Amino acid sequence: MDQNEYKKYLKHQYFHEIRPLQPVNDVISAFQKKLDIVETGLSESEAIFLKMTILNYINAHNDDLIKPNLDNLNFVSYELVRNEKSAHYYNLMREIISNDERIIVIIESQLNEITSNCEELKVDMIIERGIDTSHVNQETDEFFAYLMLFDTYNENH
Secondary structure: OOHHHHHHHHHHHHHHHOOEOOOHHHHHHHHHOOOOEEEOOOOHHHHHHHHHHHHHHHHHOOOOOOHHHHHHOOEEEEEEOOOOOOHHHHHHHOOOOOOOOOEEEEEEOOOOEEEEOOHHHHHHHHHHHOEOHHHHHHOOHHHHHHHHHHHHHHHHO
């Protein structure tokens, strides 16, 4: 399938599932209804993940608006409590993390960014967060990247 055919497939298959962009705090609230997600501090190894995340966000938002406001960014970390509700995600991660490690989620509300050390959870949360309608209307690369997340989601559920 060539690129144009794939784009047509994505639009046909998933257009009805597009969600309008919402704040990451709302995404956390929605997931807290399904899973036990609690605010937490970070271990040393998780702090490294946060530092990499911050660098990624800075590079992704490489404009003059973010650089002067770096001190104002507020990253909040959450833990996905290991229990029956979260077993799906922990089972997907079992080869990557040990029994004493945990799945974390990190948000920054000003940037409206969310990430996790569990790729499947990250995808699910980005789908839940939605996409800005300007990307949908203009059919940008971000729009098609968002639609591709639904393919990933369907492979994992």
